[in-house]
Amino acid sequence: MSESTYNNLEVMRKFSEVYAKRTGTFFCSEISITAVVIEGLAKHKDQYGSALCPCRHYEDKSKEVMNSYWNCPCVPMRERKECHCMLFLNPDSEFAGQNQVIESTVLLQKISESK
Numbered sequence: 687m688s689e690s691t692y693n694n695l696e697v698m699r700k701f702s703e704v705y706a707k708r709t710g711t712f713f714c715s716e717i718s719i720t721a722v723v724i725e726g727l728a729k730h731k732d733q734y735g736s737a738l739c740p741c742r743h744y745e746d747k748s749k750e751v752m753n754s755y756w757n758c759p760c761v762p763m764r765e766r767k768e769c770h771c772m773l774f775l776n777p778d779s780e781f782a783g784q785n786q787v788i789e790s791t792v793l794l795q796k797i798s799e800s801k
């Protein structure tokens with residue numbers, strides 16, 4: 687992992703913690719899902735300068751970044767608290783865990799396990 691990707695991983699990890707607390711949402715009980723989504727956001731931030739949602743297919747990622755609709759937090763999340771990546775889950779979701787925090791070491795470990 688490059689230093690830049692690592693730095694963006696930290697940026698997106700911290701963003702995810704702050705945003706979960708602010709919106710009253712929780713990370714998935716299966717924390718490897720959280721880790722893989724944060725990694726996807728960090729890679730997009732690294733490559734395109736914006737944290738484009740990693741759970742969608744795009745014809746042209748640069749164009750989507752300019753469009754901003756799917757830049758995290760995306761419009762469905764901001765308007766209706768809908769995160770189809772399962773990064774931010776409402777407390778009544780059957781997949782929601784108890785955590786709004788993910789430690790750097792846990793994040794890196796889960797990412798490496800997913801390879």
Ligand code: SF4
Pocket residue numbers: 723738739740741756757758759760761763768769770771772773774
């Ligand atoms: Fe972020 Fe929206 Fe993707 Fe969830 S669905 S990770 S809030 S961009």
